[in-house]
Amino acid sequence: MPWKPPAEIALALSPRAGIVAVAHGEHYQWAQTALKLVGFHRRDDGAFALAVDDPQAARDAVHQLIRTARRHQATVTTSNRRYLGDVADEIAAHLPGPWSAKVGVHSHPVWQHDLLPWLWDAGELIHAVQTERLPYTAILTDDTGIELLLIERPRHQHDYVLGAFAPNGFDEHVAKTSPPRSIVLPAAPGQAAQAIANRFLPAYHHALHTRRWATVAFALERIREEYDARQAITESGRSSDSSPMNPDHIPDLEGQSANFTWQEFLDVLTHAPALLDQCRPATTTWPEDAAALHRLRDALAQGTGILANWNARLDDLRQTPAGLPAETYGDAKAERDALMLPVIEAWMAEREVFLRQARAAAPLHPLAAHDHAVRALTPVPTHAPGASSARR
Missing domain, CATH: 3.10.450 (Nuclear Transport Factor 2; Chain: A,)
Structure with a gap:
C-alpha cells in the first residue's frame, strides 16, 4: 500500500446529510479532533457530517476545516463523487x-x-x-x-x-x-443496479451452485471412503497398517467412524436443500429420477429434525449437573447416530441420482447464456465453397 499521511479527512457531498467526512490514517484521531472542532457530528456509520444551507456555507466550512486540520497534522481531500x-x-x-x-x-x-x-x-x-x-x-x-x-x-x-x-x-x-x-x-445507480441484477447476481448464483454441488459431492465421497475402509478392517480383522485388530478396539473404531460420518454429513444437511429445490427431473434426460429425489427430500427432512433435536439435547447436557453419570453424553450420541444412520444410507444409495440431477440444475452462467442467445438469434452466414468469412 503506498505511503499516506498519518491523518487524513476524506470529504464527500450528500444531499441528505450535507458534507460527509471520514477520518482515516494511522493517527486518524487527529483528524477526528479537527472535525469536532469545526462542528462536524459523528454519524451512526462512523463518518462525520456537517449540515450546510448553501454552497457558500459549504465552501466556508471546508476552508475552516482545512486550516484546523493543518494544525492537527491532518490533510483534507475532496471528491467529485457523492x-x-x-x-x-x-x-x-x-x-x-x-x-x-x-x-x-x-x-x-x-x-x-x-x-x-x-x-x-x-x-x-x-x-x-x-x-x-x-x-x-x-x-x-x-x-x-x-x-x-x-x-x-x-x-x-x-x-x-x-x-x-x-x-x-x-x-x-x-x-x-x-x-x-x-x-x-x-x-448512475439505476445502471449499476441493472449490471448487478443482469450480470453479477447470475454469476454469483452459478458459482454458489457449483460450490454447493462440489461440497456435497465431496462429503458423500468421504463418507463412502470411510465406510469402505471400516468394512475392510472389520472383514480382515486388521488395522489400516495391516497389524492384527484387537476386538476390544472395535467399539472405539466404530465410534470414530460414526463421528467422522456425522461431521461430513452436516455439509449435506447444510447445502443439499438448496440444490434439491433447483432440481427439475422432468426437464432432464432422467425424468424417472423424480421418485428418488422425493425419497432424498424425505430423508433430508428427517435428518434436519435429528440435527435440531441433537442441538437441543446438547443444550440440555451443558446444563446437566456435574454429578450425573459421565456416559450421559455417550448415550445421547449413540442414539443420535442410530437415528441418523438410515438417513445417511438413503443418501448414499441415491447419491449418483442426486449428483447428476443437481449438476443438470446448475444455473446457466451469464456469459454462457449470452453466447447461447447470440448463437440462437444470429443466423450462421453461408459462404460459397472456398470463400472466407468476413472479419469480426
Whole structure:
C-alpha cells in the first residue's frame, strides 16, 4: 500500500446529510479532533457530517476545516463523487427485491484487511482491498443473506467496483474456490443496479451452485471412503497398517467412524436443500429420477429434525449437573447416530441420482447464456465453397 499521511479527512457531498467526512490514517484521531472542532457530528456509520444551507456555507466550512486540520497534522481531500452511503442506498432501491445498504468506516489502515478472509472474489475488488487505501466501503444485503461489497474504484473519477462476500456454511477455503469475479459499475445507480441484477447476481448464483454441488459431492465421497475402509478392517480383522485388530478396539473404531460420518454429513444437511429445490427431473434426460429425489427430500427432512433435536439435547447436557453419570453424553450420541444412520444410507444409495440431477440444475452462467442467445438469434452466414468469412 503506498505511503499516506498519518491523518487524513476524506470529504464527500450528500444531499441528505450535507458534507460527509471520514477520518482515516494511522493517527486518524487527529483528524477526528479537527472535525469536532469545526462542528462536524459523528454519524451512526462512523463518518462525520456537517449540515450546510448553501454552497457558500459549504465552501466556508471546508476552508475552516482545512486550516484546523493543518494544525492537527491532518490533510483534507475532496471528491467529485457523492457520498458512498447515498450511492449504495440508491443502488439497493433499484435492485429487484428487498435490499439494504450499510456503510463501514475503516479509519485505521489495517481495519480494511478484516474484510479479506470473507471476500469471495478473484478480481479487482480483492486486489483493491489488499493494496489500496479504502477509508470506507458499503455492504449491500438482501433478504436471503447475500452480501455484496461496494467500493469506489481506486484511481478512477466515477466508477465503482462490486463483489461478493463468501456465503455462510462453507469452510475457510471457500474464498479460493470458483468465486464470481467482481465487476466495475457505472456511477448512475439505476445502471449499476441493472449490471448487478443482469450480470453479477447470475454469476454469483452459478458459482454458489457449483460450490454447493462440489461440497456435497465431496462429503458423500468421504463418507463412502470411510465406510469402505471400516468394512475392510472389520472383514480382515486388521488395522489400516495391516497389524492384527484387537476386538476390544472395535467399539472405539466404530465410534470414530460414526463421528467422522456425522461431521461430513452436516455439509449435506447444510447445502443439499438448496440444490434439491433447483432440481427439475422432468426437464432432464432422467425424468424417472423424480421418485428418488422425493425419497432424498424425505430423508433430508428427517435428518434436519435429528440435527435440531441433537442441538437441543446438547443444550440440555451443558446444563446437566456435574454429578450425573459421565456416559450421559455417550448415550445421547449413540442414539443420535442410530437415528441418523438410515438417513445417511438413503443418501448414499441415491447419491449418483442426486449428483447428476443437481449438476443438470446448475444455473446457466451469464456469459454462457449470452453466447447461447447470440448463437440462437444470429443466423450462421453461408459462404460459397472456398470463400472466407468476413472479419469480426
